[in-house]
Amino acid sequence: MTQLSTFLKLTPVYRDYVWGGEKLRPGHYPTAEAWVVWENDIIESGSLAGETLGDVSMQFGEALLGSKAMSRTGMRFPLLIKILDCAQWLSLQVHPNDEQAIELEGAGQFGKTEAWHILESNPDAKLIAGIKPNTSPEALANSIRNGSIVDHVQYADIKQGDTILMPAGTLHALGPGLLVYEVQQTSDWTYRVFDWGRIASNKRPLHIEKSIHVTRADFTAPITRMPDAGDGTRHTLAQCDYFTLEMLSAEANVIALDTQKESFHAVTVIKGKALLKTANDQIELDKFQTAVVPAQVGVYEFCPLGDCRALKASV
Numbered sequence: 001m002t003q004l005s006t007f008l009k010l011t012p013v014y015r016d017y018v019w020g021g022e023k024l025r026p027g028h029y030p031t032a033e034a035w036v037v038w039e040n041d042i043i044e045s046g047s048l049a050g051e052t053l054g055d056v057s058m059q060f061g062e063a064l065l066g067s068k069a070m071s072r073t074g075m076r077f078p079l080l081i082k083i084l085d086c087a088q089w090l091s092l093q094v095h096p097n098d099e100q101a102i103e104l105e106g107a108g109q110f111g112k113t114e115a116w117h118i119l120e121s122n123p124d125a126k127l128i129a130g131i132k133p134n135t136s137p138e139a140l141a142n143s144i145r146n147g148s149i150v151d152h153v154q155y156a157d158i159k160q161g162d163t164i165l166m167p168a169g170t171l172h173a174l175g176p177g178l179l180v181y182e183v184q185q186t187s188d189w190t191y192r193v194f195d196w197g198r199i200a201s202n203k204r205p206l207h208i209e210k211s212i213h214v215t216r217a218d219f220t221a222p223i224t225r226m227p228d229a230g231d232g233t234r235h236t237l238a239q240c241d242y243f244t245l246e247m248l249s250a251e252a253n254v255i256a257l258d259t260q261k262e263s264f265h266a267v268t269v270i271k272g273k274a275l276l277k278t279a280n281d282q283i284e285l286d287k288f289q290t291a292v293v294p295a296q297v298g299v300y301e302f303c304p305l306g307d308c309r310a311l312k313a314s315v
């Protein structure tokens with residue numbers, strides 16, 4: 001049997017949705033999303049080169065995923081991570097939680113809790129993450145049905161470094177002028193509530209009644225501001241039952257990390273360059289490149305090559 005590599009560098013898959021821009025793949029307009037960690041992403045190098053992350057996950061199970069992920073979601077890779085380049089408003093949408101996904105979509109389905117970390121933003125950039133306080137469930141349902149939902153949504157001003165954790169049931173949309181790192185549960189279920197007058201089509205249908213069923217009228221997602229980060233520091237940006245998201249900031253100091261065999265780590269460089277290193281192995285990551293560190297690796301190091309930052313997601 002092939003051995004599990006120390007670091008699995010992934011080749012992202014790109015999506016060219018209508019609201020995309022040209023930051024992720026210059027020359028290919030519009031490029032909306034880079035799926036940097038996904039079941040169907042291909043491993044770039046090493047003994048498992050050419051295989052997908054999902055196949056490797058099924059092959060190696062706990063050695064890759066870790067004990068915590070295995071106990072919750074089994075052999076499937078539990079997280080999906082994207083970088084989104086938003087040149088227009090994205091559709092207003094909502095996701096079911098795990099129980100609702102089973103109720104509405106069938107056995108074996110999962111809900112979606114997600115978090116956004118803002119990588120770049122225009123000065124007037126906004127997003128939507130929740131419903132205005134004191135909106136009644138009836139008013140919410142009516143406005144979703146008659147297309148006036150934007151009267152009830154909570155707009156938020158955001159800037160680079162902000163993080164927003166959105167539990168399932170939070171109505172949300174990203175606005176123009178944002179480059180965003182998004183981590184979420186692996187799930188197929190998105191209910192589109194409103195598409196800013198873009199024509200509903202087979203590819204972009206609205207899901208009115210399911211949206212009404214799962215949208216929380218009483219919730220606005222709080223924004224976490226990134227603290228000033230020193231050289232060689234770690235900051236927790238978001239934490240929930242499904243994932244933990246941390247910022248690694250370094251210029252000269254090495255950061256010691258440990259999977260503790262509980263969870264894989266997915267490390268995405270968002271500024272500069274870095275090396276991931278064990279006693280026997282190392283890999284270099286450029287901006288927006290990602291490597292998955294299998295849970296069995298245990299202790300490893302994040303070594304900056306100049307001023308750099310990375311986001312690390314685990315379960």
Ligand SMILES: [Zn+2]
Nearest residue numbers: 093095114172
């Ligand atoms: Zn979403």
